Amino acid sequence: MIDPSLIESLKSLVEPGKVLTDASSLEAYGKDWTKQFPPAPSAIVFPKTIEEVQAIVRWANAHQVALVPSGGRTGLSAAAVAANGEVVVSFDYMNRILDFNEFDRTVLCQAGVVTEQLQNFAEEKGLYYPVDFASAGSSQIGGNIGTNAGGIKVIRYGMTRNWVAGLKVVTGAGEILELNKDLVKNATGYDLRQLFIGAEGTLGFVVEASMRLERTPKNLTAMVLGTPDLEAIMPVLHAFQGRIDLTAFEFFSDKALAKVLARGDVPPAFETDCPYYALLEFEASSEAVTEAALELFEYCMEQGWVLDGVMSQSEQQLQNLWKLREYISETISHWTPYKNDISVTIAKVPAFLKEIDAIVGEQYPDFEIVWFGHIGDGNLHLNILKPDAMPKEEFFAKCATVNKWVFETVQKYNGSISAEHGVGMTKRDYLGYSRSAEEIAVMKAIKAVFDPKGIMNPGKIFA
Numbered sequence: 492m493i494d495p496s497l498i499e500s501l502k503s504l505v506e507p508g509k510v511l512t513d514a515s516s517l518e519a520y521g522k523d524w525t526k527q528f529p530p531a532p533s534a535i536v537f538p539k540t541i542e543e544v545q546a547i548v549r550w551a552n553a554h555q556v557a558l559v560p561s562g563g564r565t566g567l568s569a570a571a572v573a574a575n576g577e578v579v580v581s582f583d584y585m586n587r588i589l590d591f592n593e594f595d596r597t598v599l600c601q602a603g604v605v606t607e608q609l610q611n612f613a614e615e616k617g618l619y620y621p622v623d624f625a626s627a628g629s630s631q632i633g634g635n636i637g638t639n640a641g642g643i644k645v646i647r648y649g650m651t652r653n654w655v656a657g658l659k660v661v662t663g664a665g666e667i668l669e670l671n672k673d674l675v676k677n678a679t680g681y682d683l684r685q686l687f688i689g690a691e692g693t694l695g696f697v698v699e700a701s702m703r704l705e706r707t708p709k710n711l712t713a714m715v716l717g718t719p720d721l722e723a724i725m726p727v728l729h730a731f732q733g734r735i736d737l738t739a740f741e742f743f744s745d746k747a748l749a750k751v752l753a754r755g756d757v758p759p760a761f762e763t764d765c766p767y768y769a770l771l772e773f774e775a776s777s778e779a780v781t782e783a784a785l786e787l788f789e790y791c792m793e794q795g796w797v798l799d800g801v802m803s804q805s806e807q808q809l810q811n812l813w814k815l816r817e818y819i820s821e822t823i824s825h826w827t828p829y830k831n832d833i834s835v836t837i838a839k840v841p842a843f844l845k846e847i848d849a850i851v852g853e854q855y856p857d858f859e860i861v862w863f864g865h866i867g868d869g870n871l872h873l874n875i876l877k878p879d880a881m882p883k884e885e886f887f888a889k890c891a892t893v894n895k896w897v898f899e900t901v902q903k904y905n906g907s908i909s910a911e912h913g914v915g916m917t918k919r920d921y922l923g924y925s926r927s928a929e930e931i932a933v934m935k936a937i938k939a940v941f942d943p944k945g946i947m948n949p950g951k952i953f954a
């Protein structure tokens with residue numbers, strides 16, 4: 492905890508009432524969606540302007556106070572958790588869309604603009620912001636950039652990184668930098684914008700971002716296909732990708748589906764029980780595309796890769812099919828899951844999946860294992876559910892012992908121990924499985940340049 496007199500000086504930097512220290516605010520703003528680390532911030536500060544953010548960072552430098560950036564706090568790696576008396580900097584009051592440029596198709600957002608707010612704004616302009624995920628209703632653009640958020644349309648549109656035209660940041664040294672200025676072409680040396688994307692607030696804070704928009708997809712149509720086993724999913728992807736440009740290719744297991752259906756608010760896709768399901772989406776822009784999709788469906792049935800399937804016939808049915816996939820994470824959060832977010836290149840998915848599945852089957856004989864994720868991107872979400880009777884600490888400790896086997900396999904396949912959720916605190920001890928000692932040394936050197944006093948989100952990414 493920091494000195495109470497320091498909190499008083501912090502109050503002088505922002506509008507009255509914009510520093511909170513009451514227990515419920517500390518609890519709420521001190522954590523994200525992870526449940527491993529008890530929140531313990533000293534205060535929450537709510538700047539309204541870039542100048543206020545800069546003043547807070549300079550104050551933190553002067554007094555050696557650690558800062559934690561806070562957006563929608565929907566992260567899954569504890570990158571936005573303040574567990575050690577830090578001051579949380581919330582962007583809740585920097586939530587305005589400032590400008591729209593129709594020629595460049597860019598939207599200037601303050602860091603606290605909620606993802607859905609940007610998606611809706613794009614729609615009003617007849618355009619589309621394509622980065623999408625279940626937490627779009629609360630996640631903020633600044634946080635999406637800090638984690639380089641991915642989601643369900645990466646196969647077609649890429650990660651948040653692809654949509655950042657320009658950034659304004661306050662570095663850990665308290666300087667304001669304007670990065671890339673929305674240029675499409677800018678060959679003037681290092682692209683510092685890219686460094687701040689996925690940096691989890693460890694170099695500085697994103698205060699404004701210019702985000703690119705895209706044309707609206709036409710007549711999005713989804714298919715849910717039941718497969719006889721895990722191995723059948725990738726040939727289905729390959730078959731469809733040979734003829735159709737997919738906007739999504741997701742998968743989930745029967746266990747994931749059962750949890751979602753048990754909620755009672757989503758209809759099943761079809762009656763046949765299958766161990767695994769693929770959800771794919773495409774633009775049914777012409778009759779020919781729809782026909783090709785149906786032919787591919789039949790072909791996959793003939794090959795024995797698909798047991799049953801359905802294609803959405805209306806916007807409502809499209810939404811319902813998506814709910815089967817999008818509701819999984821929130822639904823299973825009831826079981827305090829231990830999460831893995833791992834990836835390999837597409838070609839390696841079948842062999843990798845088989846090996847990981849065997850490891851977890853062997854290592855977690857008594858735990859319920861839920862598979863789902865963005866398999867079309869090579870990204871698997873492996874969730875281990877906590878048995879109700881087992882204390883949280885015991886459960887997480889048991890799961891951590893299995894990391895060695897899972898991460899050694901990830902390393903063997905040249906994969907990533909965190910595909911899209913970031914490193915934060917949950918994966919910092921395992922960074923070496925995905926990044927070499929030399930790379931980590933360079934990353935730390937870069938941090939020292941932007942954040943010489945080490946006050947920006949310390950303890951995240953690096954142990």
Ligand SMILES: O=C(O)CC[C@@H](O)C(=O)O
Nearest residue numbers: 625820830864872873874
């Ligand atoms: O809860 C998870 O493991 C994944 C959350 C999110 O990335 C998703 O794809 O639904």
Ligand SMILES: [Zn+2]
Nearest residue numbers: 642865872911
């Ligand atoms: Zn995901």
